[in-house]
Amino acid sequence: MSDTLTEGQKLGRGESLASSNGAYTLTLQDDGNLVLASRGQALWASSTNGQDVVRAEVQRDGNFVLYAPDKPVWHTDTKGKKDVRLVLQDDRNLVLYAADGPAWSSHTETSEIPAPPPADAAPEPAAEELDDKGIAQDSEPAAEAIDEAAPEPVGEAPPAEEPAPRTYTVVSGDTLWAIAERFYGDGTKYQVIADASGVSNPDLIHPGQVLTIP
DSSP states (O other): OOSEEETTOEEETTOEEEOTTSSEEEEEOTTSOEEEEETTEEEEEOOOTTSOOOEEEEOTTSOEEEEOSSSEEEEOSOTTOSSOEEEEOTTSOEEEEETTEEEEEOOOOOOSOOOOOOOOOOOOOOOOOBOTTSOBOOOHHHHHHHHHSOOOOOOOOOOOOOOOOEEEEOOTTOOHHHHHHHHHSOGGGHHHHHHHHTOSOTTOOOTTOEEEEO
């Protein structure tokens, strides 16, 4: 898989980008959600699940858009940018670059070293030596080594890593009330999103603004 979509390229359902270091993926899921994940753990999403999204396209007009069969349902609000390309970077950030620099990003960058891939299955134990009657022979030196080996101290397990907060990128026509209804089923919780996102005036949000959904 590539880490980049250039102008005119798109992702269909089930298709993905992968960062060069292999640690992160961007997938247009069958449920219509575009999800950035690390080893299967979601870090960012377009929150378009259930909206019948069929493709994610880097358009030649500079906009990156998610389309249902009959209409656009999400976009980066970057129409008019030139020579755009979408890159899934090794620092975990998804960035739409234009000729004049970054035009949009998922704001998920990190300086942490990505976790290694899961280890392969443990190797099978070595076969025991058999005598001429096919009976396994005891290996006394090995048994002695086990008896003499000092037990390793058991340390405390490291604390579980806090899950990354959800984010949502504002599109044209959005209100904090509607966004709160989408995520919580209760529009009156708009102030929770405003406080977490540093929005001083809940009535004033703009397309392309990234909100934190606690």
